[in-house]
Amino acid sequence: MSLLNSFKETLKPCKNPSSSSSSPISHYSQHSVSLQFDPTINPRKPPKSSLSQQLLRLQDPLSLPQTQSQSQQRQTQVEDEGEDEDEEDEKQDVFGRPKLDSFQFDHTGPFEPLVLSLPGEIPVIQVPASINCRLLEHQRGGVKFLYNLYKNNHGGILGDDMGLGKTIQTIAFLAAVFGQDGEFCVSVYHGANRDLILEKLEACGVEILITSFDTYRIHGSILSEFPWEIVIIDEAHRLKNEKSKLYRACLEIKTRKRFGLTGTIMQNKIMELFNLFDWVVPGCLGTREHFREFYDEPLKHGQRSTAPERFVRVAEERKQHLVAVLRKYLLRRTKEETIGHLLMGKEDNVVFCAMSDLQKRVYSRMLQLPDIQCLINKDLPCSCGSPLTQVECCKRTVPNGTIWPYLHRDNPDGCDSCPFCLVLPCLVKLQQISNHLELIKPNPRDDPDKQRKDAEFASAVFGTDINLVGGNSQNESFMGLSDVKHCGKMRALEKLMFTWVSKGDKILLFSYSVRMLDILEKFLIRKGCYFSRLDGSTPTGLRQSLVDDFNSSPSKQVFLISTRAGGLGLNLVSANRVVIFDPNWNPAQDLQAQDRSFRYGQKRHVVVFRLLAAGSLEELVYSRQVYKQQLSNIAVSGKMEKRYFEGVQDCKEFQGELFGICNLFRDLSDKLFTSEIIELHEKQGKEYGHHLRKEQDLDELGMLFVPSKEASETTSGSETSKPKGMERSKLTKPVLEDLGILYAHRNEDIVNFGSGVQGKEKASMPQNESPGQPCFPAVGRRKSDVAGGKENASSKRQKKSQYSLLAQSMGMGEVEFSKWLLSATSAEREKTLRDYKKRKEKNPVG
Structure with missing residues (x-):
């Protein structure tokens, strides 16, 4: 009954005093029923939040000026970012929502229907005014996307980032196709009432049925006998494993209109894409073997650091083809492109701490x-x-x-x-x-x-x-457990927290281990920090008050959270420091944890610190995170990613530095594994004009711990006003060494190396430069030639001529040569340049 009441609350008319009337709603006759999976269903849980409550955690749409064309463009954009959790947020009582003044939502949108059908079509399919007036512009675009799929008699994936309202968009879509302006007839198939619900289904007395993953996995054979019009699966990434009982059960559903909601399209392997989309739109990606040979293998081998040019070229072609296919069935928007201008920002630092x-x-x-x-x-x-x-x-x-x-x-x-x-x-x-x-x-x-x-x-x-x-x-000793001398990460954390607490920062401290949380709790008590704690044993009824108390109380400095329990519905928008004490093999887990504070309503810029034990297995865990994120960006979004690694997933011939048992148990104590990989490619990055900025990141990271007086002296004023020889690196390196930090970088500087889709050369080109020119800094651009971007016309013509001659010496056109430069290794580019210079010395005229 709680979910039924929530739907009733959701569909109550919008009370807009400025709107005296609305367009009439045409009721669309629908005889079939819909099935929606809810993985967290619980007959005793509190009612679902109302639509207005759900919207309160997003933003005022009046502050989101957006044109219709922009909305349509977003329907074809494909981005990959983070783990999706907003389905869970909206099925549970919402935690820690920012308390916004009511005037922000007095006029959320026009009190008129959102017409989805084409002009002249009968019946008119439209989102009721009572719901449309509550939708944000990107959500209206999502509803249109879902309806277009429905109209074409197949399904798709709504892959918006968490916190962007996938559930709200789904409700609006269902209200339109069922022609409902008031209340749905909703039933919950779970627990002891299953037999009663089956009787209602047989009597066609149910419009929408909600059940859980576990219930359907067990009783799916019964439910699959009914003729479903629409099936919507929340957390659709759960269907990534074709061998699971859940996946096989869901294959039995007899309908072509299958929809999935997830912000994590791909987590670990490219083949997960096939499993998910083959369930949504069977056959859209061919057979499993075809997908593996045509997409999976070429993309993985083309990303190998020493991949031959032909491998890179084939991978580029297959990537573009895959993205074009997925775009037909996938709508993916991120927070950055929708509500990013309303957020204070986030910086993700990966910090390598020396073990004791x-x-x-x-x-x-x-x-x-x-x-x-x-x-x-x-x-x-x-x-x-x-x-x-x-x-x-x-x-x-x-x-x-x-x-x-x-x-x-x-x-x-x-x-x-x-x-x-x-x-x-x-x-x-x-x-x-x-x-x-x-x-x-x-x-x-x-x-x-x-x-x-x-x-x-x-x-x-x-x-x-x-x-x-x-x-x-x-x-059993309290003092022994809270002592940091034998734990490298805790030694660094102790000094970091001393600075943060003294500045009034609010800290989220995550760990996946309950025993580690116990140790950290004793550490916080010993340091005199006021903190809250939430893990799997925390009663559901207490979580709301814990989150609200942390967000509103200045005295609560730290929130200690289990990464597993912290994944559901926690909006800790008052925090501005996030520490992930231990990394997860699945990158989505760590991204999800840090996004607890990176949501609408956040009070300050969020700085994330992922702590890794340098020289340990954790460096390999993080490197595999990077590898997986890059593959996801390539396969789902068609992005260009730096080729760091020689290893190829699931390939014994090319296990490289990442894969295979020998790598898992390799002794890394005498090296900085990740640092060496990054530094190896940093030179190539500089040749391309991109800077990974390891040294700068270290300096900026260190500035977070310098006393405010010293920091202001270092960062204020002109360079000439600083004491002679006083550089930021000289100031901050000792600070980092004292913290026990050996190396650090920003994750966003490593992943998402390319700003746009590969193959569209003009997308990443500076203005007034030739198509091939940005790919040619390896030939020896002098700094004076590009200072301030004020190259004279003669210099440009000369460089373009040299570039053209070099391309001709390779037997290529300029554009083809540009692509070759992007994929070539540093050694290959240097050899090409040496050969070109030798030929030029022998034949100066040529």
């Missing part, structure tokens, strides 16, 4: 365990003298290991997956060591056998340092 000496020793001992050595050496010849590899012969099992015997305590001969069954448990242990040594000790909540196993493991990796950490059992 003790952490490094424990990490090294972990890598030397027989369990991990078995995985690392799996492909080496077996020591018994047989022609087989170790994993095929004597080293398939690890009876002398620390982890393997417990996993196979009931099967001493091992399992069919041995020794690869060790990979996940070993990765978890390495991540725990990277975050805090206390995490690898026994958890009192576990069963006694597991506690004994964990105690044995802790003793093995602590070795001679065991007394420094208080033994191999859980530390």
Whole structure:
């Protein structure tokens, strides 16, 4: 009944005193029913927020001047950003909504219907005035997109960023096609009332049916027998795995009009696109094997750092083709392009913290365990003298290991997956060591056998340092747990928070581990910080008050949140500092967490700090995040991305630096893995005129911690007024070293390298320059030639002539040569330049 009441509340007429009448609403006769999945359905949860409450967390549409053509253009734009959660926000009681003055929404829009059908068409399909007056302009564009798909008798994906109102757009769309201006007949298929709802369905007494993923997965065979007119799946990215029971159940739904709502079109692999769109519009991307061969493999191999030019060219062609196909069925808008001008902004810093000496020793001992050595050496010849590899012969099992015997305590001969069954448990242990040594000790909540196993493991990796950490059992000492000396990330966090709290900043502190949250809580208590905490054990009824209290109370300085529990409906708009203590393999998880404060209503510019343990597995986790985000930007949005990595996902021939078991368990203690990759390509970036600005990022990051007096002296006034030799880097580098920060960069400078779609050369060109010229800085542009952008005409003509000659020497036209330069490695470009100079010296006239 709660959801039925919410629909009633949603469709109440808009009380606009300035509007005395509205256009008549034509009721569209519809005999079929609709099915909408709600993954968080709960018969006891509070009612869904009203439409006006949902709109309060967005913005005043009067501040969004937008032309009709702009709205139409957005219907064909495809962007990829972040994890979608606004479906969840609107199905639960909304948390922490900014309290805006009522006058902002006195006149939200024209009190008239939004006509969707073409002129002269009967019946007239239109969004009722009572709903249209509450829609924002980008939401009206979304409703039109959904209706056009519906009219063409197929479905599609509404992929707006979270917080942009996908649910509101869906309600408006359903109101139009069902011709409803008042109340829908809505039922919830869940719990004990299922049989009653089935009777109503058989009697055609239901217009819209709402159910959960789990309920449909179990009872989908019953529901699929009914003739559904429309099916709408919330959180459609849940359909990324074609082998899941949910995916197979949803394939049984008999309707062509399938719609998905998600802001995360692709999370990990390009093949996820096929699974999602093949469910929405079966056959739109061909067969699975065709998609893999025609799109997946070329795109992945074309992104390899040393990919041959022909691979890059094929990948470019396939990418453009894929984007063109997806654009027919996908509408994707981001917050930046819709309400970005109303937000205060966000900066995403990735900070590599030095592990403590003790952490490094424990990490090294972990890598030397027989369990991990078995995985690392799996492909080496077996020591018994047989022609087989170790994993095929004597080293398939690890009876002398620390982890393997417990996993196979009931099967001493091992399992069919041995020794690869060790990979996940070993990765978890390495991540725990990277975050805090206390995490690898026994958890009192576990069963006694597991506690004994964990105690044995802790003793093995602590070795001679065991007394420094208080033994191999859980530390009960408050002072011991809150001490930061043995945790590199906490040492950095301690100094960061001291500065932030003194400035009055409000901080969100995320971790996916409840035990890590317990440790951080003791750390905050010891430091005297006023904080709130929210994790999976926090009652739903208390979450609203916790969020409201944090947003409104100046005394609440820190909000400690579980990344998993914090993903649903948390709008913490008062925070201006976000710390993600531990990274997730899925980049969408970390992006979703930081967007808790990056929403309409935010009070200040948000600065995010993702803490990584330098030299640990976490560097590889982050590098894979970058890889996945880049593939998503390429496949979904057609963007150009820098080719950092040699590894190719799911390709044993090109595992490179990212993939394969040996990379997972590689010892990175003697290097900065990520820094080396970025610096390797930074030179190429500078040759293109793009600057990754690692040094600048370090300086600007350090400026966040410099006392305000010193900072003002450094940043104010002209350069000539500064003391001689006083540079920002000299001021801030010691500050960063004192924080235990070895390296840092902005994530947005690494991902989203290209500003536009590749293949449209003019999109990224400076004005008054030839098409090929921006791709030619590797040939040796002098700074004086481009200072201030005031090149004279003679210099331009000379450079264009030189560029043309160089292209001819390669047997290419200028545009073709420009594309080659974009894909060529630094060594290839330097060789081309050397050869050109040699030929020119031998033949100066030519």
